[in-house]
Amino acid sequence: MKKLVILVLLLCIMTLVLAQPQEIFINPTSVEAKVGDTVKFTIKVQLIHKKCPVPIENTKITISDNLRIIEESDWKQEAYNVYVKTIKVLCIKEGEGYVTVERKCTVYGYDFKATAKVVVKPSNQTVEIPELPQKPQTEYIYGKLSTRSMVFIGVLALAAILALLTKNRVARYGVMVFSLAYFGFYEPCPCPIGSISLLSSSILIEPSFNINILVAFLAPIIVTLIVGRIFCGWICPVGVLQETARALGKLFYKKSIKVPSTLTKVKYAVLVAVIFASAFYSTPVYCRYDPFRLLFNLEVGPLLVGAAAVLLASLFIDRPFCKIICPYGALLSLLNKVSFIKIKRNSRCRNCSLCSKICPMQADPGLRGECIVCLECVQKCAFKALEYKH
Numbered sequence: 001m002k003k004l005v006i007l008v009l010l011l012c013i014m015t016l017v018l019a020q021p022q023e024i025f026i027n028p029t030s031v032e033a034k035v036g037d038t039v040k041f042t043i044k045v046q047l048i049h050k051k052c053p054v055p056i057e058n059t060k061i062t063i064s065d066n067l068r069i070i071e072e073s074d075w076k077q078e079a080y081n082v083y084v085k086t087i088k089v090l091c092i093k094e095g096e097g098y099v100t101v102e103r104k105c106t107v108y109g110y111d112f113k114a115t116a117k118v119v120v121k122p123s124n125q126t127v128e129i130p131e132l133p134q135k136p137q138t139e140y141i142y143g144k145l146s147t148r149s150m151v152f153i154g155v156l157a158l159a160a161i162l163a164l165l166t167k168n169r170v171a172r173y174g175v176m177v178f179s180l181a182y183f184g185f186y187e188p189c190p191c192p193i194g195s196i197s198l199l200s201s202s203i204l205i206e207p208s209f210n211i212n213i214l215v216a217f218l219a220p221i222i223v224t225l226i227v228g229r230i231f232c233g234w235i236c237p238v239g240v241l242q243e244t245a246r247a248l249g250k251l252f253y254k255k256s257i258k259v260p261s262t263l264t265k266v267k268y269a270v271l272v273a274v275i276f277a278s279a280f281y282s283t284p285v286y287c288r289y290d291p292f293r294l295l296f297n298l299e300v301g302p303l304l305v306g307a308a309a310v311l312l313a314s315l316f317i318d319r320p321f322c323k324i325i326c327p328y329g330a331l332l333s334l335l336n337k338v339s340f341i342k343i344k345r346n347s348r349c350r351n352c353s354l355c356s357k358i359c360p361m362q363a364d365p366g367l368r369g370e371c372i373v374c375l376e377c378v379q380k381c382a383f384k385a386l387e388y389k390h
Contacts, residue, residue: 023047024059024101024114031118033091036125038070040088041116043101047081056083060102066093066120068130091120092127141211148187149215155179156219159234160227164341167388169375172233176240184237188296190216192231193238193328196271197286200278224332228339232322232329233372238292239322242314243360249315257317258362264323264370271327286327318360322372333369341390342368343378349385 025044033039045059056075063069071088078084089099097118155175162171190198190210195217202208220231232239246256277285287293291306313320322329355377356364363370378386 023112024103026099026101026114026116029116031116032121033118034121034123034125035091035094036123036127037091037120038088039091039118040086041099042084042086043114044078045075045083045101045103047083058103060104061087062100062102063089064097064099064118066091066095067097067099067118068092070130089118090127090130091118092129094120094122096120140207141209141214143210143212145215146212148183148189149212151182151187152215153219155183155235156223156231159230160223163227163230163234163373163375163388167375167378169379172375175234176243179235180237180240183235184240184296185298188237188293191287191290192216192220192236193326194284194287194290196327196331197274197278197284200275201282201284203279220328220332221335224335225339227341228343228368228371228373229329229332229336230373232332233374237296238326239319239372241292241311242319242321245311245314246316246318246360253316256360259317259320259323261362264362266324267326267330267333270325271330274327318362319372323361323370336371337369339368341388343371343373343386343388346385346387348383350383352383355381355386 023046025046027042027044031039043059043061045056047056059075061069061072068090069087070090073086075083075085087099091097097120099116099118100113101115102113155178159172159175162168162175190213195213198213199209199217220235223230274286289303289306291303291310294301294303295307310321310325317323356362358376358380359371360374360376361370361372363372373388375388378388
């Protein structure tokens with residue numbers, strides 16, 4: 001067990017070391033000019049996300065006070081997911097200047113910058129300084145509710161209703177298959193797990209939030225407070241992948257390896273670290289190093305090492321990522337303790353401990369925080385001693 005955990009941690013560390021994605025290039029990166037000179041820059045943006053919902057036109061170009069943009073072309077598609085544009089910059093005052101290009105995907109979490117330095121030397125030219133455009137007023141909540149968000153809300157509601165009315169694992173499997181296909185591979189943005197990092201990264205510098213990120217963050221929280229961790233147990237694509245891997249693992253290794261209770265506390269440290277690191281660096285740290293990002297986007301890169309490590313561990317351990325690492329799961333587990341509807345023992349309980357033994361989250365019905373409402377215990381209890389109700 002210890003060797004397996006050490007292997008998974010080493011693979012995750014390798015992922016962080018190797019994963020240094022780059023998607024913006026500026027040419028030239030450094031140039032010297034005189035006051036009155038015009039400098040031409042070529043900007044190339046390579047989108048990493050296969051279906052990035054943020055238009056290329058939302059790429060932000062900023063310049064220092066001693067420079068002015070006097071001409072810029074439209075974005076032109078050079079290759080698949082590669083876009084190019086040129087800008088001309090007027091040097092109006094001596095000193096070091098900078099051209100910064102930033103692409104911040106407010107839906108999933110990519111946040112890349114590239115900077116070019118311009119050293120402006122004095123000259124005898126008289127320069128007519130163009131006026132700066134007026135800065136738009138900040139919107140605290142912006143964007144339109146996407147189809148993906150509406151489907152997400154609908155599936156959450158459907159899962160909650162099915163859990164309450166049918167208390168049937170077959171219904172759960174149907175929701176899981178749909179969720180993996182739609183929220184995993186078809187429309188992976190925005191990711192509720194990464195929403196913590198996205199919201200934290202904006203809260204200090206610019207408290208402005210995309211409505212779809214808020215939906216991804218708040219909808220599972222509201223549902224958890226009412227009916228428990230339905231999102232974790234029925235909808236989360238990462239959870240579905242882990243359960244699928246464990247089902248395959250059971251073909252040759254029936255008994256699931258238990259995770260020490262001390263390791264299950266790690267996810268709370270990850271939650272705190274993600275919030276503070278994202279706020280401090282003003283970048284969605286978790287999203288940048290999300291081990292499942294490339295997998296769900298059917299792309300290849302070093303981050304796949306982390307996803308492979310989790311799925312390898314999932315062959316022998318039920319939901320290792322959920323138990324040990326997931327920051328959003330940590331948040332929901334805290335809220336789950338006060339959920340309105342829970343799995344409870346009734347008077348028919350014989351204290352056989354079967355529920356504790358078969359629970360994939362190692363959650364005794366009394367430990368309500370970890371329960372993901374998979375209904376395994378309710379279905380398999382021979383004495384019908386467990387009920388999912390208020």
